[in-house]
Amino acid sequence: MLTAVVKQGASGIEVSLTRRVDAIAPAPRADEEEGDHSEGDEAHHAEVDCEFPFDTTEDAAASEYPCEEGPSPILPEAKELLWGGGAFLAFLVLMRFFLYPKLRKGMDARYAKVQDGFEQADAARAAARAEVTEYEAALATVRAEAAERVDAARATLAGEREARLAEVHAEISSKRDAAMAEARAAREAAESDVRSAVTDVTSKVLEMAIGRAPTEQVEAAVADVMNSEVRS
Amino acid sequence: MLALEFPPLNEILRWRDLFPTFNKVALIAVAAALIGTIIFLIAARQDGSKAPKGIRNFAEMLVEFVENQIIMPAMGKSGMGWTPFLLTLFIFIYLCNLPGIIPVIYMPATARMAIPLFLAVLVWLVYVGVGLKHQGLGYFGHMIAPPGVPAALYPLIGPIEILSNLVIRPFSLAVRLFANMLAGHILLVTFSLLTEELIIDGDNIIFRVLGVLPFAMLILMTVFEVLVGFLQAYIFTILTAVYIGSSAHPEH
Numbered sequence: 001m002l003t004a005v006v007k008q009g010a011s012g013i014e015v016s017l018t019r020r021v022d023a024i025a026p027a028p029r030a031d032e033e034e035g036d037h038s039e040g041d042e043a044h045h046a047e048v049d050c051e052f053p054f055d056t057t058e059d060a061a062a063s064e065y066p067c068e069e070g071p072s073p074i075l076p077e078a079k080e081l082l083w084g085g086g087a088f089l090a091f092l093v094l095m096r097f098f099l100y101p102k103l104r105k106g107m108d109a110r111y112a113k114v115q116d117g118f119e120q121a122d123a124a125r126a127a128a129r130a131e132v133t134e135y136e137a138a139l140a141t142v143r144a145e146a147a148e149r150v151d152a153a154r155a156t157l158a159g160e161r162e163a164r165l166a167e168v169h170a171e172i173s174s175k176r177d178a179a180m181a182e183a184r185a186a187r188e189a190a191e192s193d194v195r196s197a198v199t200d201v202t203s204k205v206l207e208m209a210i211g212r213a214p215t216e217q218v219e220a221a222v223a224d225v226m227n228s229e230v231r232s
Numbered sequence: 233m234l235a236l237e238f239p240p241l242n243e244i245l246r247w248r249d250l251f252p253t254f255n256k257v258a259l260i261a262v263a264a265a266l267i268g269t270i271i272f273l274i275a276a277r278q279d280g281s282k283a284p285k286g287i288r289n290f291a292e293m294l295v296e297f298v299e300n301q302i303i304m305p306a307m308g309k310s311g312m313g314w315t316p317f318l319l320t321l322f323i324f325i326y327l328c329n330l331p332g333i334i335p336v337i338y339m340p341a342t343a344r345m346a347i348p349l350f351l352a353v354l355v356w357l358v359y360v361g362v363g364l365k366h367q368g369l370g371y372f373g374h375m376i377a378p379p380g381v382p383a384a385l386y387p388l389i390g391p392i393e394i395l396s397n398l399v400i401r402p403f404s405l406a407v408r409l410f411a412n413m414l415a416g417h418i419l420l421v422t423f424s425l426l427t428e429e430l431i432i433d434g435d436n437i438i439f440r441v442l443g444v445l446p447f448a449m450l451i452l453m454t455v456f457e458v459l460v461g462f463l464q465a466y467i468f469t470i471l472t473a474v475y476i477g478s479s480a481h482p483e484h
Binding site (some may be wrong): 046073074079081082083084087088090091092095096099103104105106110113184 | 242245246249253254255257258261262264265266268269272273275276278279280282283284287291292295313316317319320323324325328341344345346347349350351355408422469
């Protein structure tokens, strides 16, 4: 047994390792068990302390492995090989033929169900996309038709507007011509009135000035002057 | 003065038989097989067509882990038929490793050589059998004269390949698992003893304060052993998959 002794000395903590060989004693041989134990009581006690796996001296004596003389810790033990190997093989057989196939069957069924769901979802998505494409094509057709109708309506409207405008322009023109003729007639009437009034006034003034009525020639000259002055 | 007594290796590895020919390692191995069986029995009894939950979810997660993380990278889709064997191997090794950190038990069954050796020999038999089934005697022929290697190198590569395939692979499989788990177990024992001696049995305040360090290491190593236990199961299983895959398809 390896013993490490740690103590606090004058120069700090001191550690020393010692191998305690006095505690190691060979397992009692069968022929020694019959003999006198009195001389080895202390050594026997040390031996019991050393043999950890055994509860009693009898266990230690019966064992073929005293504590420090046990089998190599590296070498496998037959009972561990048999129990360990047997347990593993039993587990393997159960897993291979019963447990894993059943678990796998359930997993495969679920995966197939999920896969089926995916496929259905893909099909639904493809159908929806086809419907959307179809709808968009129909929409484009309707839009084109609507655009045609709107253009036709616009053309009709523009023609009607042009015709109406021409009509209105013609009406305005005729009204304007009539108004102008009326105004011209009124002016001519007014000029005639003014001319006769001026001729009368002039004749009266001349008659008063010269004491006799002006001749027709004078009246004609006055009328000419009037006409030329009024027109200018 | 403080005396730290490290028990001999046998003292921390060997246990009194629970009854003749049945010890704690055997108990752990049987318990591992039983726990694995019970988990998959409960999982298999549940309705698989519905969304998995609870134990069934856990079991399916294990199956998918082995399929996606072990079989697919090592063997490809053609290796799916090996799922039950590799799944059983992984679960059994992990459940044998796990007791190394479970209080009271504190003993990984794989820290003894028997189980790693049995599993390594079984794997060896399986991959040699697969090689013979798929390649016939050409399996050994490919070892002596590996395809793609110049003929001049056969005397050098041939013996290495034979030694590697027939001796080193099973040996390394067994020793890697056993040595890692044993080393972890010894480290846990060491830090436990140091903690006990310094904190509980220490007669000096300095020792008690120093005892925090091995205690912290004990916690750290326990957490680390959780990872090591999983990792060793994974490594053993993926190497098995690689060996079987290379026996079935030597061109890979």
